[in-house]
Amino acid sequence: MRSAAKLKPGQGPLDYGNRTWLKVLFVSIFFILYAPILTLIAFSFNTDRRGIVWRGFTFDNYVKAWNNDSLIEALTNSLVIAFVATIFATILGALAALLLWRFRFPMKGGYEGFMALPIVIPEICMGVALLLFFVNSGMMGFFVSMPWPLNLGNIIIAHVTFCFPFVAVVVRSRLVGFNRQLEEASRDLGASEWQTFWSVILPYMKPGLIAGALLAFTLSLDDFVITFFTSGPETVTFPVKVYSLVRRGVSPEINAASTVLIVITVVATVLAMKLQAPPKADKG
Amino acid sequence: MDNWKQNPRVFWTLGLPPSIWLLLFFIIPLGFLFVMSFSDKAVIDGQISINEYDYLTGFSNYIRAVDPLYLTIMWKSIWISALATALCLVVAYPIAFGICFAPNRWKPLLLLLVVLPFWINLLIRTYALIAVFRTRGYVNEVLGLVGLGPFEMLYNDFAVIFGLVYVYMPFMVLPLYATIERLDKSFLEASLDLGASQFQTFLRVTVPLTMPGIISGVILVFIPCLGTFLTPELLGGANAIMIGNVIERQFKAANDWPFGAALSFLLMYATFGALALRYLFTLRSKGVGV
Secondary structure, eight states: OTTGGGOOTTOSTTOGGGOHHHHHHHHHHHHHHHHHHHHHHHHTTBOOSSOSSOOOBOSHHHHHHHHOHHHHHHHHHHHHHHHHHHHHHHHHHHHHHHHHHHEEOTTHHHHHHHHHHHHHSOHHHHHHHHHHHHHHTTHHHHHHTSOTTGGGHHHHHHHHHHHHHHHHHHHHHHHTTOOHHHHHHHHHTTOOHHHHIIIIIHHHHHHHHHHHHHHHHHHHHHOOHHHHHHSOSSOOOHHHHHHHHHHHOOOHHHHHHHHHHHHHHHHHHHHHHHHHSOOSSOOO | OEEGGGSHHHHHHHHHHHHHHHIIIIIHHHHHHHHHHTOEEEEETTEEEEEEEEOSOOSHHHHHHTSHHHHHHHHHHHHHHHHHHHHHHHHHHHHHHHHHTSOTTTHHHHHHHHHHHHHSOHHHHHHHHHHHHSTTSHHHHHHHHTTOOOOOOSSSHHHHHHHHHHHHHHHHHHHHHHHHHHSOHHHHHHHHHTTOOHHHHIIIIIHHHTHHHHHHHHHHHHHHHHTOOHHHHHHSOTTOOOHHHHHHHHHTTSOOHHHHHHHHHHHHHHHHHHHHHHHHHHHHHHHHTO
């Protein structure tokens, strides 16, 4: 009690949010987290080729990256893969989420564990397992001989496999808030199973589906390890391309291309988070 | 929830596509890998074949994996991951704590700031670190202004550990935030009222009550660190090899798939061990009633 008399408002024993040392710590940690990324973005606009000293503002690096055919090819591949994989992953994830939300069945705990397995095992193990599978089943040879964009098939399959369990988690957490009396009401009023799904459950699921799809899209766009193992010798995705460039050194072109990818993923993520936020007004 | 027997048609329509996909493109590939880990390269006409194998020949790959050379690498992977995890915890705990006690209108923004780097491509973040820490990078430029350096900060174990902390920090903050947010703040008040210092309260009330979050965070960071391949590959020097790099070499340059398969399974067993440990801890803390 001796110190209580001296306390000003906002300085109570539990007002940790106002402690100076905590604020300093916050600022320094966020600085360390963001400084490398922000310098990367800033120096994508730098005129200096070596990229160390700030010499002036320019869009040249973007123009160069845009005219670099192999970079654009890699980016196109990545976007096509992410787009197709997202469609499959969203459908499969939604089905799995509906199954786990709606039904009781024997060994359900085991099945949930089985669904979570692609999320928990190390990426590199999944990558090499898929590589082995594709090569031994002849799928690798088959896809490699196909014309573009079908030659991306093996990568798309790998991406769907690691994305859809994440979609299932997101969609299921949305479904938990669904009031099942609405479904009963729909049935009582004579709707079939399919009509109930289409006009009652699906509209409620929609924010979860969109959030899940955006998550799958960013996961696919970002993946390096699994793509590195499952891609054929000729196919290059954007992260794989950046990897080969980074090993040769730092260049402003990589900065420019990376900045584009950062903007795409950040926009997708912020959108997904907005949609995933617990609904404030509508109580399903 | 319905019993599946009430509506088997819907049950199978929902259940079959994801299950078949997972079986075909996940379980069967893991099965291939498992078989491969017990196989050897075939010897045809006295020559070791490049892509023919004698399947299920025995444990030779696993015996090779306990060779001191590989044991050293495994041990190194474990201590690097453990150190990175511990550093993550030390940095993330005050962050999570601070967010919980921040004004409500700031919380979503602060959480977003913590999570956002996680969504930015792992490779790009690692590349950003290289640009900052290389010999002619920004840190050395700034140090040069005051007449220090340049220091060689990349391509050593320190760089790998820093990279891992940098990359996996959000995994630690989120579970910690979730438990600290749920912590009943009146326990802290009671402890302080009863004469404990802030430090004692933290050590004997806050930490034990948030133990489930600490354990979740530790496991969530430790597992990806243990299996990492990109960070040591790009930030580590020749001697900063971790188990992920050895696996990668077996499947790419060294072309020894059976041995790589055995190492992958050892890595997976380690992962499952960590997950089992977490499960045991959650069982125990449920008994305590947190």
